[in-house]
Amino acid sequence: MRAVFREDHNMFRDMARRFVDREIVPHLEEWEKNGIVPKDVWLKAGELGLLCSSVPEEYGGSGGDFGHSAVMIEELARANATAVGFTTHSEIVAPYLVAYGSEEQKLKWLPRMVSGELIGVIAMSEPGIGSDLRSMRTLARRDGDDYIVSGQKTFITNGGNAGLMVTATKIDPAAKELTLICIEEEREGFSKGRLLEKIGLKGQDTAELFFDEVRVPASNRLGEEGKGFKYLTHQLAWERLIIAIRAAQSIHTLLDETIEYTRERKVFGKPVLDFQNTRFKLAEAKAQATMLRVFVDDCLDKVMRGELPADTAAMAKLLGSEMQGKLLDEFLQLHGGYGFMSEYKISRAWVDARVARIYGGTSEIMKEIIGRNL
Numbered sequence: 001m002r003a004v005f006r007e008d009h010n011m012f013r014d015m016a017r018r019f020v021d022r023e024i025v026p027h028l029e030e031w032e033k034n035g036i037v038p039k040d041v042w043l044k045a046g047e048l049g050l051l052c053s054s055v056p057e058e059y060g061g062s063g064g065d066f067g068h069s070a071v072m073i074e075e076l077a078r079a080n081a082t083a084v085g086f087t088t089h090s091e092i093v094a095p096y097l098v099a100y101g102s103e104e105q106k107l108k109w110l111p112r113m114v115s116g117e118l119i120g121v122i123a124m125s126e127p128g129i130g131s132d133l134r135s136m137r138t139l140a141r142r143d144g145d146d147y148i149v150s151g152q153k154t155f156i157t158n159g160g161n162a163g164l165m166v167t168a169t170k171i172d173p174a175a176k177e178l179t180l181i182c183i184e185e186e187r188e189g190f191s192k193g194r195l196l197e198k199i200g201l202k203g204q205d206t207a208e209l210f211f212d213e214v215r216v217p218a219s220n221r222l223g224e225e226g227k228g229f230k231y232l233t234h235q236l237a238w239e240r241l242i243i244a245i246r247a248a249q250s251i252h253t254l255l256d257e258t259i260e261y262t263r264e265r266k267v268f269g270k271p272v273l274d275f276q277n278t279r280f281k282l283a284e285a286k287a288q289a290t291m292l293r294v295f296v297d298d299c300l301d302k303v304m305r306g307e308l309p310a311d312t313a314a315m316a317k318l319l320g321s322e323m324q325g326k327l328l329d330e331f332l333q334l335h336g337g338y339g340f341m342s343e344y345k346i347s348r349a350w351v352d353a354r355v356a357r358i359y360g361g362t363s364e365i366m367k368e369i370i371g372r373n374l
Contacts, residue, residue: 004297004304009067016050016075024081031203035195036160037084039119046116051086052094059098060111066238066304070245077249080349083203085158087246089113092239093120096166096180100223100231105182109164123153123167123183123209124232133168133229134176138211140169147181147221149214155359159207160195167211168228178228182220189214200351236361237313241299243360244313247320247353248296251289251327254349258282258331265336278334285327292323311373318366321356328353 001010023044031037045051053068055061062068069091076082094113097106097120112118129135138151149169156162165183183190193208223231259282262272272278299316302308328350332339339346357363 002297004301005067005071009071012068013071013075015048016072019045019048019050020075020079020081024084025079028081028203031083035202036205037203039161042116042119045086046114051116052090052110052114055094055098055110055114059106060114066300070300073242073245074249077246078253080250080345080352082246082352083201085204087242088122088157089120091242092122092235093166095235095238096222096231102219104219105222109182118163119158119161120164120166121156121158121162123156123165125153125155127152127154133178133232136168136170136178137173138167138169139173140171140179140181142171145218147216147218149181149183149211149216151211153209155196156207156209158205159192159209160205162192162209165209166222168232171225177226178232179225180222180228180231181216182222183211183214183216187214187216200354237308237310238303240313240317240360241296241303241308243356244296244299244316244320247324247356248289248293250349250353251324252293254328254331254346255282255285255289257345258334262334272334281330281334285330288323288327292320296320311370314366314369317360318363318370322363324353324356
C-alpha cells in the first residue's frame with residue numbers, strides 16, 4: 001500500500017491488472033511480430049473504462065485523476081507491455097483536448113476516444129529536427145474557413161492505428177510560433193507511411209505520417225493560433241513523469257523477478273543468490289529502486305495537486321530513465337546467458353528501456369532544463 005493511492009485507485013488497479021494479464025500478456029509475442037496492437041483490444045479496454053480515465057463524465061470518461069492514470073501506466077509496465085500505446089492516447093492526446101478543445105471538439109472526439117473507437121496521436125516529431133520543435137517545417141496556410149496542411153511527421157506512436165492526429169504546424173514558415181490542428185485520418189491528402197522497425201517496443205505501431213495539401217476546417221484548430229508551443233510545454237511535466245512512473249515500476253518488477261531467478265538458478269552447486277556479489281548487487285538495486293519510487297510517488301502527489309514544477313519532473317524523468325537502463329542491465333547480467341534470450345522478460349525489457357532516455361526529451365535536454373534553475 002502506497003500513501004499516494006486511495007482505495008478507488010486500488011480497486012481500479014485490480015481491474016486493470018486482470019485486463020492486462022488476460023487480454024494483453026498472452027498476445028505480446030504475436031503483436032511484436034506484427035508490429036501493431038489490434039484495434040479490438042482498444043475497444044475491450046474502452047468498454048471497461050481503462051482508457052482516458054481522467055476525461056470528465058460529460059464527455060464519456062469516468063472523471064478520474066492522475067492517480068488512476070498512474071495505475072494503468074504501472075500495470076502496463078509491470079507486464080512489460082509499454083508497447084501497447086494506451087498511455088499516449090489516454091494521457092497525452094486526451095488531456096490536450098480536455099484542456100484546450102472547444103465544446104464542439106470535446107463532444108465530437110472524446111467519447112470515441114474513451115470507448116477506444118478513435119485512437120489519438122500527437123504528431124510533432126519531424127525528420128531531422130530532433131528536439132528543436134520550433135524548426136519544424138509542416139505548414140498550415142489559411143484558405144477562407146479552412147487550413148491547408150502540408151508536411152511530414154515521423155516516430156509517431158500509434159501511427160498505424162491513428163484516427164485523430166493533433167498536429168503541430170506553423171502558419172508562417174519564418175516564425176517560431178506553432179499552431180495545433182486536429183486532423184482526422186479520412187481527410188483527403190492524408191496518408192500513413194510504413195510501420196517503422198525499431199530495436200525495442202516492437203509491438204508499438206510507430207509510423208510516418210504525410211500531409212499533402214490536407215484541407216481541414218478552421219474549427220479543427222486546437223486552442224488559439226500561434227499558442228501551440230505553449231500548449232505543448234504546459235503538459236510536459238506530466239508527460240515526463242509518465243516515463244519516470246514507468247521506469248520505477250519496471251525496475252521493481254524486474255528486481256523481484258531477478259531475485260527469484262537467482263534464488264532458483266544454481267552455479268557451482270549453489271544458488272546464484274548465495275554469492276555475496278549477487279546479494280550486494282541486488283541490495284544496492286533495492287535501495288535505489290526504493291529511493292526512486294519514493295521520489296516518483298512524491299511527484300505524483302504533486303501533479304495530482306497541480307504543483308509539480310517542470311525542473312522536478314525533468315529530474316524524475318532523468319533519474320528514472322537512467323536508473324532503469326543501468327539496473328536492468330545488471331539484472332540481465334545476473335541472468336547469464338538466459339538473459340540474452342528473448343523469451344525472458346528481462347531481455348525484452350532491457351531493450352525496450354533504452355528509448356526512455358530519448359523520448360519525452362533526451363537525458364541531455366533534461367539536464368539542460370535542470371541546469372537553468374541552478
